[in-house]
Amino acid sequence: MAELIDGKQLAKKINEQTKASVTVLKARGIAPKLVVIIVGDDEASEIYVRNKHRKAVQIGIISETKRLPENTTQAEILSLIDQYNQDETVHGIMVQSPLPEQIDEAAITRAILPAKDVDGFNPENVGKLYSDSDQNYPVSCTPKGIMTMLKAYQVKLAGANAVIVGRSNIVGRPMAALLLNASATVTVVHSHTKDMSAYTRDADILVVATGIANLIKGDAIKPGATVIDVGMNRDANGHLTGDVDFDSVQPVAGKITPVPGGVGPMTIATLMQQTVELAKWSE
Amino acid sequence: MAELIDGKQLAKKINEQTKASVTVLKARGIAPKLVVIIVGDDEASEIYVRNKHRKAVQIGIISETKRLPENTTQAEILSLIDQYNQDETVHGIMVQSPLPEQIDEAAITRAILPAKDVDGFNPENVGKLYSDSDQNYPVSCTPKGIMTMLKAYQVKLAGANAVIVGRSNIVGRPMAALLLNASATVTVVHSHTKDMSAYTRDADILVVATGIANLIKGDAIKPGATVIDVGMNRDANGHLTGDVDFDSVQPVAGKITPVPGGVGPMTIATLMQQTVELAKWSE
Structure with a gap:
């Protein structure tokens, strides 16, 4: 049974840290x-x-x-x-x-x-991310928040086989860059990929961002894998569900984010964190 | 026995096209x-x-x-x-x-x-590449030249399993972006990757850019694969050799670039082509 990655709890902690940084900055x-x-x-x-x-x-x-x-x-x-x-x-x-x-x-x-681009979407910031620049620059908040979660839950990144499902500019692509910068082996699969589960089944870290409810089932997961679900889909009953079929995946995975309470709260916490970073960098 | 991808011949053709474009531009x-x-x-x-x-x-x-x-x-x-x-x-x-x-x-x-960045290294251009921008922008010449080769030799890109060995800003990373933009499934492997040949052996398209002479042998190749060798290493006798062990790979691969006469001439042809494109876009 996979350990739950509690995004809500971690977001709370990040928000407290951000609040403390605001106090420090205001004093300056x-x-x-x-x-x-x-x-x-x-x-x-x-x-x-x-x-x-x-x-x-x-x-x-x-x-x-x-x-x-x-x-x-x-x-x-x-x-x-x-x-x-x-x-x-x-x-x-x-x-x-x-x-x-x-x-x-x-x-x-x-x-x-670029210096005020809190979403990290400006091409100059995207370029710095993909070139693994050593300067300060903002990064798309959802993948940046996921990196914070992976680190907080001590998921080993260097040499890990990371597979990202989805190639959007907001999640999939910047997620690939962040994981590559952290020395993971990185594969991006998407709608054109043949036999997607052949890739996901080898993933030590699996990030799913497709917008397709319950796309990834337990049989597509490597035992012990860390599974990050970026999906936020509403079913016919208005119930929020991820891109990962939680019930079949949790018994196989090693760590998993719930929906809701996983990636969502981390994205907004990262937005706040990054606003404060931009303020700090502007000094 | 793999078909040779004749970069020298293709570069000649591209150079002729570029020359013709110059004539047209000069008339304007x-x-x-x-x-x-x-x-x-x-x-x-x-x-x-x-x-x-x-x-x-x-x-x-x-x-x-x-x-x-x-x-x-x-x-x-x-x-x-x-x-x-x-x-x-x-x-x-x-x-x-x-x-x-x-x-x-x-x-x-x-x-x-950015508008004069003929190498395509400026973060703004890198960002446009990674965001698959529909604007005109220059791209790092070696991977752009490789795309020209793949298209000229009618290598199917959408849905192909592309594996890139090496994650440099000049070749590996922009190559990954170009192939992802062309709807290939893309994996980037590098020095931290465990069991590299497990990835290369599944590759329909394999691009090798490591600077390690003869790193990739025939047993790491999927039969029929397209193999692009970006390496330019000199051995003890001053002989030029690639990152791919040509002799053992050619019998397995479907298409392969030689070294020299593969990627090298295409890089310089692409630099010329891109100079003329920048001139055209500046109108």
Whole structure:
């Protein structure tokens, strides 16, 4: 029976550390500030944004949520970003996905100053991650939070066989880079992969980020493997379920994240942590 | 017996196409220009730089080689790069490796304007590659040249199991990104990997870039696989040899690059091709 990786508990600990860092920074005259821009009225986005705001306030981060109407133009968002880029009191800027179709998301990503890019999506930061730069730079929060979990649960990374299911820019690709930088052997499998379970069955560390509920079953798991489930799918009854079939995988795996209470809380804790890091690096 | 992937012949073809593009651009008033900066007097570097110059001239690219003494300071190189960044007649800038130890290579890489970064090493370009951006951007020439070879020899990429041996910023990592963008399943193995041949033996496409002569033998190859050898090692007799043990691998593989005459000529052809692309994109 796999040990549970308690993301909720670990996130709490990280948040306490972040709160302590905020206190230290404030004593030095720096008040970390996060700006979240939300466009339109997507219901799920509104919940995410409210959760971020609440968490920031709890931690002592100044949080500003900028709500824009659905018909906002690209130029208007770019101009707003430019304003926050120039505002020295702002340390982290993020634009909540999804954006209305008239907006070029890649252009928005490029517009945020790399030093304030709290999501780590700006190509300059992505490039530093993939080049394993020794500079300070922000990294996509979900995979960064997963690295924090793996370290906290003392999962051996160097030489481990890590398999990532999914190749998104937000999770799969940066996860691959982080694990490669940590000297794991890294394989990225995805929708074009033939016989996916041939790969997953050899994985010491398996990270699943596909958005397909219960895709990975127990027979696709190496006994003792560490299984990280990034999925957040709602079934017909409104019940939250991961990309990993928890019931069949838990008896086989060595460590496993639950859904909810695994990756989710770590992502938001990492966002807060990274806001404070950006503030620190801005000194 | 594997089919030979004739990099020399293909490079010749690419060079002819590039030459034709130069003629077209010149008729539009754009004369593609490449600047190569070389610091100190490393003998191998001097040969590479001379080869690049000769090839550029053959193709009709204006080629300037800037030679700087071994004791050049970082500030001097940065100031020179800045001058070329601002010079509208220059389309591609590269700094030959290795650099003297007083120079921070990463800082040099960041200083070259992304739009003139003919080596594709600037983090912004690296980030676009890893995010599979739909914009135009330069890519590290060796892996880009390998993609050209794979396409010319009609190697199926989508769904293929691609294994890359080596995780350098110049070859292994960008190669992984290019193959992932082309929908291959991608594994990166390296010095920390346990039982490397367990991975290579499953590879439909195997790219080897380790700098270890004859590392990969025939028993580590899947029958019919496409094997790309990036190695350029000189043995005790001054004989050039790859990272792949050609004699034992050729009977097993489906397609294989020789050393010399495989990846090498494609890298320089790609550098020329990319200089002209940068000139075109600058319009």
